Amino acid sequence: MSRTFRLDRLVASLPPRLADAVGASRLVLRLAAQIEQRLDTALAPEGITMRDYLALVLIADSEVEPLRPSDLGTTLDATRTQVTRLLDDLERRGLVQRLPGRGDRRTLELAQTPAAKELRERVASQVFAAYAEIWAEAGEQGTRQVRRLLGKVHKALGAPDLP
Numbered sequence: 001m002s003r004t005f006r007l008d009r010l011v012a013s014l015p016p017r018l019a020d021a022v023g024a025s026r027l028v029l030r031l032a033a034q035i036e037q038r039l040d041t042a043l044a045p046e047g048i049t050m051r052d053y054l055a056l057v058l059i060a061d062s063e064v065e066p067l068r069p070s071d072l073g074t075t076l077d078a079t080r081t082q083v084t085r086l087l088d089d090l091e092r093r094g095l096v097q098r099l100p101g102r103g104d105r106r107t108l109e110l111a112q113t114p115a116a117k118e119l120r121e122r123v124a125s126q127v128f129a130a131y132a133e134i135w136a137e138a139g140e141q142g143t144r145q146v147r148r149l150l151g152k153v154h155k156a157l158g159a160p161d162l163p
Helices: 003-012 016-046 050-063 069-076 080-092 114-156
Strands: 098-099 108-112
Touching: 003 016, 003 114, 016 114, 050 069, 050 080, 050 098, 050 108, 050 114, 069 080, 069 108, 080 098, 108 114
Parallel strands: none
Antiparallel strands: 098 108
């Protein structure tokens, strides 16, 4: 018996309102994993993952507003250990620098290297194409509706606003 079939059967045995809530939650979790996998596949030829790419995009923005490792972790929903490993890897590959904080040298700020900028610019079209392909079935209006509905659930859970 497949795992998907088992979950469908268990969800179907719930009262309809609860079945919809559980089913939607499971679908969001599965969809997030599939999106990450699809983007990882698109980026694999460049030797980076979706998380690497997102980190590089966020670090590039630090030229406008400084980014600390803890801020990166919050945005990526990553633990301190995960962020440290991610930054160690990106730094080892010459894509990121950890610098003393501008206002407080006890803190660290993250900066991209020229190699990171070149990599980001080179892969951006691949990332955007993958996102477009992922959401093509929903269409522009459907994607907008999904984003709006997920934003409402996100806000109801007490999370900070998303762009």
